[in-house]
Amino acid sequence: MSDVKIELRNVHKRFGSKVVLDGINLTVDKGSSLVVIGGSGTGKSVMIKCVLGIIRPDSGEILVDGENVLKMDSGAREEVLRKFGMLFQGAALFDSLPVWENVAFGLIQGRKMKRAKARDIAYDKLAKVGLGAEVGPLYPAELSGGMQKRVGLARAIAADPEIIFFDEPTTGLDPIMSDVINELIVDSVKELGATTLSITHDMASARKIADKIAMIYKGKIIWSGTRAEVDASGNDYVDQFIHGRAEGPIQMELLKP
Numbered sequence: 629m630s631d632v633k634i635e636l637r638n639v640h641k642r643f644g645s646k647v648v649l650d651g652i653n654l655t656v657d658k659g660s661s662l663v664v665i666g667g668s669g670t671g672k673s674v675m676i677k678c679v680l681g682i683i684r685p686d687s688g689e690i691l692v693d694g695e696n697v698l699k700m701d702s703g704a705r706e707e708v709l710r711k712f713g714m715l716f717q718g719a720a721l722f723d724s725l726p727v728w729e730n731v732a733f734g735l736i737q738g739r740k741m742k743r744a745k746a747r748d749i750a751y752d753k754l755a756k757v758g759l760g761a762e763v764g765p766l767y768p769a770e771l772s773g774g775m776q777k778r779v780g781l782a783r784a785i786a787a788d789p790e791i792i793f794f795d796e797p798t799t800g801l802d803p804i805m806s807d808v809i810n811e812l813i814v815d816s817v818k819e820l821g822a823t824t825l826s827i828t829h830d831m832a833s834a835r836k837i838a839d840k841i842a843m844i845y846k847g848k849i850i851w852s853g854t855r856a857e858v859d860a861s862g863n864d865y866v867d868q869f870i871h872g873r874a875e876g877p878i879q880m881e882l883l884k885p
Contacts, residue, residue: 633658633823639688648674650847661824663838671847672827713789715780717796721768728764731782753782774805794826798833810836
């Protein structure tokens with residue numbers, strides 16, 4: 629039995645003349661946390677969207693539990709997607725729904741669960757991310773950014789998924805709230821025994837939640853290793869990125885005045 633939960637093999641994607649994924653090779657082991665780091669526009673979000681089926685790659689293979697999801701019919705693919713939970717960048721809550729319905733949305737709409745049962749699960753998951761019952765009837769606009777992110781995390785774990793994707797989980801949060809969210813992610817994943825794939829440019833977050841770290845640059849994975857190895861990667865691109873240096877092989881394309 630393979631220990632690999634997700635595998636991308638030579639995945640390519642371009643939009644017109646712009647190459648976004650240029651032969652991505654990546655494996656995520658069962659029960660482990662892989663964090664993919666990289667700057668804006670390097671292909672991180674497109675990679676995750678390809679795994680979720682939101683975007684179809686031009687070529688390559690994407691395997692979940694050894695099955696190539698790109699060759700599945702819609703029914704089989706739907707079954708695979710039930711294994712996933714997702715914390716979107718900016719939480720991506722539905723403004724028109726109260727908090728508890730946001731958390732229960734996938735249970736009610738996707739799994740056709742009775743509203744009363746889904747509501748109970750939603751309140752239980754809210755408690756797990758440190759939000760009391762009084763938050764349930766509120767609307768997202770009534771919450772701070774940090775609370776919205778917690779609600780997003782509660783929604784991501786609502787169905788006890790086998791796999792969770794985290795898309796820039798700490799973007800827009802202050803350092804203390806970022807650390808709170810990172811702690812909640814670590815605790816939630818540990819409790820579920822889930823496999824996680826996260827994308828971020830926040831190195832504090834990466835160091836906290838990762839077992840392994842990989843770096844994407846210009847649509848390729850240019851380095852991967854354990855969290856402990858990232859500071860002595862021997863890779864100039866990784867070194868520049870993790871220390872946030874302007875000088876180095878990664879050159880920002882600045883508009884000249």
